[in-house]
Amino acid sequence: MTSTTGNRSTMSRRTASLPSHGRELNLALLLQHLYAQGPMSRADLSRSSGLTRVTISDLVVELISRGHVIEVGTSSASRPGKPSILLDINRQGLQIIGVDLADSAVMRAAVMDLNGNVLTRVELETTDEKGEAASAQVIELTARAVQAATERIIGIGVGTPGIVTDDGCILTAPNFGWTDLDLRQQVCEHFNLPTHVVNDADGAVMGEHTFGSGSAHMMLVKLGRGVGCGTIVNGTRVRGANAASGELGHVIVGTDQGPECVCGKHGCVETWASIPSIRRALAQRPEGVAEADHHSSVMAQAGERLGIVLAPIVSVLDVQDLVLAGPARYVDDKLLAAVRETISARTNTSQRPNFTVQLSRNPDDIVLRGAAVNVLFNELGVA
CATH class of the missing domain: 3.30.420.40 (ATPase, nucleotide binding domain)
Structure with missing residues (x-):
């Protein structure tokens, strides 16, 4: 994926126009390697990313301070000298809230880990509410999921029917009676958490592509x-x-x-x-x-x-x-x-x-998992 949603820049992560952008790209690059390959040493990250060890050490300090990366022990590889310390994404200490509004009878939400696994589910039966009443149901459902989280939440991902812009505004969703609704802003401001909204089918294909x-x-x-x-x-x-x-x-x-x-x-x-x-x-x-x-x-x-x-x-x-x-x-x-x-x-x-x-092999959770993919990309740069 090369486009972003939510309140992040839509600049491609493959290019940088400012030094700060370049640093964010490098941080995302390390997270991408760790997410895909699992625990790695600083030397391993240097070899796989092409960045110098000095740069790797500096970036790792920042990622650890952000809580995105943790040290998970020492390497068992047989090498001369002191065993290398292994690093990994903080898979157990970070969680994502996924919200699925695609079903016609029930709204679903879940607390998820960084691998797209559902840890806790919550549901809210719908009553064909439209407009502001439907938005209120989304907030109520999301609140239940946020309360069920047991670790730090890095973001909320929402998959909804309708035409959704890159910044999370729903241009039109006839089944909810929504027109020009900035759902991302509503959810973000209510929970003070990064929020990313995507069309449900777009979210589903992201979930299937990544986890299916x-x-x-x-x-x-x-x-x-x-x-x-x-x-x-x-x-x-x-x-x-x-x-x-x-x-x-x-x-x-x-x-x-x-x-x-x-x-x-x-x-x-x-x-x-x-x-x-x-x-x-x-x-x-x-x-x-x-x-x-x-x-x-x-x-x-x-x-x-x-x-x-x-x-x-x-x-x-x-x-x-x-x-x-x-x-x-x-x-x-x-x-x-x-x-x-x-x-x-x-x-x-x-x-x-x-x-x-x-x-689909996992149709019930596919929008939830797609919403999680959207959060991973926008908050950690993991594609």
């Missing part, structure tokens, strides 16, 4: 309150000119009109493939139709509509891995098969030997 089975050329489609996708091309997350890349939910599918959408149009893919829409369709089983047959029919229809939207995108971007994520009860093998068959019928993509369509 993602690749450098992947798309993750998130089904929840709406339908969105996050895309990574050549290892870089695609954002778009207006931070609206991946907003699939309000693309009209076909010319047969279809149900009315919350946005006022008819036939948006969200009216077929969002979780509330699938749930409503499953509840409307015609008399005399077996439940299993009805379930298969609903999933096939939702998968076909979703596949129609995805087929040209997958083909144009030459996606290698397409991942579907959402509640396992609804985002299942039948939906997966319908998406795969539709894409196969409409493109030549499926004939490529390395193209895959699969379900």
